[in-house]
Amino acid sequence: MTMETFPNAIVVSRKDWLAARRELLAREKELTRQRDAVSAARRALPWVKVEKEYVFDAAQGRKTLAELFDGRSQLIVYHFMWRHDLGNGCNGCSFLADHIDGANLHLAHHDVSLVAVSRAPLAALETYKQRMGWRFPWVSSVGSDFNFDYHVSFRPEELTSGDVYYNYRMTKASIDELSGISVFYKSPEGEIFHTYSSYARGNEEVLGAYMYLDLTPKGRNETGPRGDMGDWVRPHDQYDKGGSVDPMGGYRAANGKTECKCH
Numbered sequence: 001m002t003m004e005t006f007p008n009a010i011v012v013s014r015k016d017w018l019a020a021r022r023e024l025l026a027r028e029k030e031l032t033r034q035r036d037a038v039s040a041a042r043r044a045l046p047w048v049k050v051e052k053e054y055v056f057d058a059a060q061g062r063k064t065l066a067e068l069f070d071g072r073s074q075l076i077v078y079h080f081m082w083r084h085d086l087g088n089g090c091n092g093c094s095f096l097a098d099h100i101d102g103a104n105l106h107l108a109h110h111d112v113s114l115v116a117v118s119r120a121p122l123a124a125l126e127t128y129k130q131r132m133g134w135r136f137p138w139v140s141s142v143g144s145d146f147n148f149d150y151h152v153s154f155r156p157e158e159l160t161s162g163d164v165y166y167n168y169r170m171t172k173a174s175i176d177e178l179s180g181i182s183v184f185y186k187s188p189e190g191e192i193f194h195t196y197s198s199y200a201r202g203n204e205e206v207l208g209a210y211m212y213l214d215l216t217p218k219g220r221n222e223t224g225p226r227g228d229m230g231d232w233v234r235p236h237d238q239y240d241k242g243g244s245v246d247p248m249g250g251y252r253a254a255n256g257k258t259e260c261k262c263h
Contacts, residue, residue: 049191050192069184070113080179082125091235098134100136117139119177154178
């Protein structure tokens with residue numbers, strides 16, 4: 001380490017380091033307890049019964065929302081943002097999706113199914129999924145109100161007005177898709193309930209790469225022109241191939257092909 005690399009670094013004895021570390025540990029424990037309390041409050045949220053029938057295109061054929069549970073009582077849906085104008089998956093959503101398969105190795109054995117849903121043709125999703133080497137279930141909500149009802153897709157008239165409902169408030173948006181996570185429960189009688197949804201930075205908790213980076217001296221190190229993951233995150237098959245993120249947040253590879261950066 002050099003002071004040029006870390007100009008604010010303070011080098012001390014091991015004794016002084018341990019004292020500072022124990023002080024930080026107290027704050028970390030406080031954060032852990034607060035996270036536990038917030039998680040308990042999340043589980044205590046009231047539920048909303050899902051009355052509408054949603055049907056999706058899946059690799060195995062048409063599936064209802066109930067069938068996405070795959071025999072389990074809990075379902076996590078990742079609303080994967082699809083760029084219709086580019087015909088490709090969102091760069092930030094692709095970053096999150098890289099974390100799904102590892103989690104699914106365990107969630108499937110703990111009464112939880114996790115699937116991705118996008119408002120895009122199934123053939124396009126399957127092509128991108130194969131390219132990225134993912135295994136998780138990914139279904140299409142084309143022809144369904146699902147994305148609109150869970151506030152991750154916006155109709156032309158909403159965009160024309162300049163304001164859309166996203167992350168529990170009206171906000172400016174110039175794009176017809178955004179991302180999110182929604183959670184559902186299915187009772188033994190087959191009734192389905194919506195229990196939770198999260199959007200924007202609320203989904204960072206499942207980004208394991210970010211959690212690892214937060215442990216390091218440089219942290220997320222997003223010090224480029226965008227000041228966010230667009231400064232460095234790329235679809236995992238595009239690293240070391242050049243390219244850049246344009247002012248609108250689209251990833252442009254060295255060959256001129258554009259990918260979306262949605263976070």
